[in-house]
Amino acid sequence: MARKTTSRKKGSAPKRRRFALPAGLRKWLRRGLLAFVVLFAISLIWPRFLPTPYGPYMMAERLRLGGISHDWVAMEKIAPDMARSVVAAEDANFCRHWGFDMSAIRAALANGATRGGSTISQQTVKNVYLWQGRSWPRKVIEAAITPLAEVLWPKRRMLEIYLNIAEFDEGVFGVEAAAQHYYNVRAKDLSAVQSARLAVLLPNPKxxxxxxxxxxxxARAAQVLDGAATIQADGRSDCFDS
Incomplete structure (x- = not known):
């Protein structure tokens, strides 16, 4: 009996086998992804309601130095002049943008700056969630998280977090610790001049x-002092002034 032979049609490609993950592995991957999404959502929501005691940089400095000076205080216990001074110094349009100040970014690029244009919202996200440095991966993650934080956190809360975790000297974090460290007063008792002088530390506090x-x-502190009065007068501090 003649044996039947099969022949592949000319020009036809062999069928490729699809690679499939084992069912058990797929299930654990789905669970892992779901757990990541839930934890990420919680990490974005809880700072709106609870103090943020430490960010990655604060924890690293605590380990390096053997301890840090930090005392969380509510916005009501921070001098209004301090809040306005920081905004005037770092992000005058804080109340008017959605996380990114495009005019400031364009100005920084036009001037050939390698840094600059970073808003208080971006700095807060970096301090709460990310590491220091100028790497592109960090900037991309920061850019992704900032709009979400802007949606979930009121502006007043965003500024409150920033004022409580910003670095003012080596091992000194937050405006309450800074006020006591430099002036031996509480944050709520800072004068307008003291507030402006603390605000000019932020780009290079150490x-x-x-x-x-x-x-x-x-001279820069004097400009910040005037700027704080200006943003109060023209309404650019309305989103956080009590």
Whole structure:
């Protein structure tokens, strides 16, 4: 009896086998993804209601130094001049943007700046969730989280978090610790001048002392003092002023 032979049609490609993950592995991957989404959502929601005691950088500094100075205080216990000074110094349009100040970013790029244009919202997200440095991965993650934080956290709460975790000296975090460290007063008792001087520390807090500012930084503090009064007068502090 002749044996039947099969022949592949000319030009036809062999069928490819589809690679399939085992059912058990697929189930655990789905569970892992769901757990990640839930934990991520919780991590975005809880800062709206609860104090944020430590961010990654604060924890790293605590380990490196053997301890840090930090005392969380509610916005009601921070001098209004301090809140306005920080906004005037770091992000004058804080109340008017959705997390990114495009005009400030364009100005920074036009001036050839390698940094700048970062809003208080972006800085807060970085301090709460991310590491320090200028790497692109960090900036991409920061850019992804910032709009979500803007939706979930009121502006006043965003600024409250920022004021409580910003670094003001080596191992000194938050405005309450800074007020006591430099002026031996509580954050709610800071004067307008003291507030402006603390605000100019933020770009480089480890190398500046508000009690002994250079001539240029004293001039900058005077500008911040005027800027704080300006944003109060023109309504750019309405989103966080009590």
């Amino acid at each position: 190398e500046r002392d508000p009690r002994n500012l250079s001539k240029n930084l004293r």
